[in-house]
Structure formats: structure tokens, C-alpha cells
Amino acid sequence: MSSVGQPVRQGGYLVALLRAGAPVIADLPADLPDETIDPNPLPGWRRISMMAGSRGAGDIDSLLMRACRYVVVVPLVFRIVALPVLLLAVLAAAGGGELTAALLAASAVAANVIALVLVLRIRGFRGSAARVLLGADLVIAAGLNLAASIAVADPGYPAVGELTWAYLLGSVALFTLSRGVLAGGLLIVASLPFHLIMTTAGGHLASAATVAYDVVILVPALATALVVLLLIGVGTRLAMGVGIRRGRRVEHAIAQRDIHDTVLQTLEAMALTPTEPADLPAARAQLAELRGIARAQAIELRRGLTELVEPVASGGIGEELAGVAAEMAREGLRARLVFTDVDDGLLSEARRRAVRDAVREAMRNTMKHAGTDEVVLRVEQRDGGIAVIARDHGTGFSDADRPAGFGISNSITARLADVGGSSTIESEPGKGTRVTLWVPL
Secondary structure, eight states, X not given: OOTTOOOXXXXXXHHHHHHHOGGGGGEEESOOOGGGGOOSOOOHHHHHHHHHHOOEEEEEOHHHHHHGGGGGHHHHHHHHHHHHHHHHHHHHHTOSOHHHHHHHHHHHHHHHHHHHHHHHHSSSOOHHHHHHHHHHHHHHHHHHHHHHHHHOOTTTHHXXXXXXXHHHHHHHHHHXXXXXXXXXXXXXXXXXXXXXXXXXXXXXXXXXXXXXXXXHTXXXXXXXXXXXXXXXXXXXXXXXXXXXXXXXXXXXXXXXXXXXXXXXXXXXXXXXXXXXXXXXXXXXXXXXXXXXHHHHHHHHHHHHHHHHHSOOOOOOHHHHHXXXXXXXXXXXXXXXXXXXXXXXXXXXXXXXHXXXXXXXXXXXXXXXXXXXXXXXXXXXXXXXXXXXXXXXXXXXXXXXTOOOOHIIIIIIIIHHHTTTOEEEEEEOTTSOEEEEXXXXX
């Protein structure tokens, strides 16, 4: 909830979590063991122990840092719910100070509602914001207890004092969650002299047992906050592990697709049956075609590397497909683009790339298997998304004879599925092929 999230230098993850509180969650793991994210069954204590020993890389994730502020919601909601209930107990006891108790409870609930709204509305939660919240919380907790002690006389004070002391329970939980166990423990220790000052200021007599009880009752708040902190911390770290595993799979799939769509295509073209040396014009044409393929692949690889460093602004799906059509024309396939009235302004860059690359693979399949050098690309808006239909009048094929090639299953279907899209392929022998690619807006 603050900018405290420093790199974990000493001890493991759970030790740092206990020492510094929720901000440590935003420190991305540097050495999370592979066994931790293994989907196979593993004893819970062993998985937790491996996560506990992991260390932070010092790479603070801004999104997680903003999310860490939500830990303060727990003590704030506790007060909003608990204080009215304790007020009912004061009213039922009818020992005096009911009006003062009602005013104090209303003020405390209002302060916590305002704090809750601020926590949920503020974008990010920097160190200064955290310090202001924690400082204000301490001032309010001390003020409520002092006001109750001074304004309410015996015999009504014990019930009213229990109400205001409950506010301090939330403070202990708040400091423990946001600053660690040491901060919560120091607050409990400081509550002892504060209790003596408070009762003295109000002229109340409190036995040693009563003072000890009021101080010790804060310990469960610290313990509960620690349990919440550990559960959130371990759960978040485990979710990170799942994300790492899925990210590796996605990276592997992307690498496979890139190799298939670039290097493999060029190698397949090079491996075509060579033209007889005597047929010099045909050999030159074949060499020119191979050069064109290699040139197109080099352009695409360079573009991909450039986008990794600095994303290239796109003029929309039309410009993307026009570029693919020009690239395919250099390889010998003519594409006629047909556009209906589409609004692709909401189409994300990831979905534009997925459509572009899937169209490129579909056109390459046409060039290699359809026995035609012409294809029609139609772009239209349908079913809450953008559809691109690639139609050729080549040889076609039947579903029974179609091999489950990598190009269809990964370069087309899987690429679109990754961004929430879909593809359908319709073909009949002698009647050509129709490929429909769709992604949501």
C-alpha cells in the first residue's frame, strides 16, 4: 500500500513479508523454484516452504503495488461493521454516556467510510498517502479514546471505553498489514502507557488486571492480520508462479509460430524440386521467387524486432492487410481487398497483429496448396467483432483428406484463440476454400 516495496535482501519471502508488510508482495520473485509452479500434486507445506525461501528481484510491479493498498480494506470494514454493534451494547447497558457513545461511534464510522472511499478511488498509493492515512488513523484512535475517557463518567465509561478501544484493534491490524509485525507489535506496547494516560485524564480507576486485559486483547488483532497477510502473500506468489508457467508456454508457442511462419517457410521453398539446369528461364524464375520469399521474411523479422523495442503505430486493420497483400504479391499471390463499413478503432494492437499474421498464413496455404495465384480478402463487422474472409477458387479439399498441419492449428486457430477470436475453414474439392477469421472488438 506504499512505496516501501524494497528488494528482498535478507531472509526469504515470508520473512520479508512479516517484516515489511503487504508492499513486499509487489516485489517480483527472482528465484521461484520450478517445483513451486509444478501443476502435479505436491504437499502443501513443501510448496509453501519453497515459496517462503524465494527472494525478490527488486523489480517492483506497479500494478501489484497499487493492488497492495486493498489490504487496508479489512480493518476499515471491520470497524464500520463492529462499532455500530458495540454501540447497541452500550445503549442496552444504559449505564450513562449513551449520547456521547453514539456521537463517537458515528464519527468513527464516518471516518472509516471516508478512508475506504479514498483507498478505493486513489490511483496508486504512494508513501506519503500511506503515511497520512496511518497518521490520521492513530490521531483518531487516540482522540476517540481520550474523548470517551474525559466525557463519560463511571459507571457508563467501561462500556463506552470498550467501544472506543475496539477502534484500536483496527489500528493494530492496519499497521501490521501495511508495515509488518514490528509496527503492529510496537503499537500494542505503546497502548500500555496510553491506557494509563487515558484513564488518568478521565479520573477513572483501572485495576492492573483490567489494563492487562485491554492490552492483551489487541494481540488477536495482530495475529489475525498476520494470518491475512500470509494468506494473501502466499496466494499472490503462487498466482505469480502460475502466471510464469503460463507465460513460458505462451512464449514457447509464439516462438514455434514465428519459426513456422518465417524460417520454415523459406526452408520449404528452398527444398522444392529444383528445375533442370537446361531450363535456364525457369531456374531464374525459381531463384527470383526464392529471393522474394527470403526478402519478405527478412522484412517481417525486422518488423517484429522493431515492435519489441518500440511499438509501431498502426493505421488500422485495413493498413495491416494491405501490407500483407503487398508482401504476398512479391511472392506471387495476388490479393484483392474488399472493405465494408467497419469501425476498428476499438480493436487492440494484439488482435490486429493476430488477424494480420493469421491472414498471412492463410494466404501462404493458398499459395502452396490451392493451385491458384489469386485470393479475395473481405473485411466486415459482425457479431460484435471484425471478420476477415479469405476466399480462393483453387483446388479445395475435403475435411477427411485435410492434414492437421501446424499452420492451421497453431498459426491460425491458436493465434486467434489467444486473443479471444476464432476461425472456420470451409472447402470442397474443385470449389476452392473459404477461411473466416474473427476477433472481438
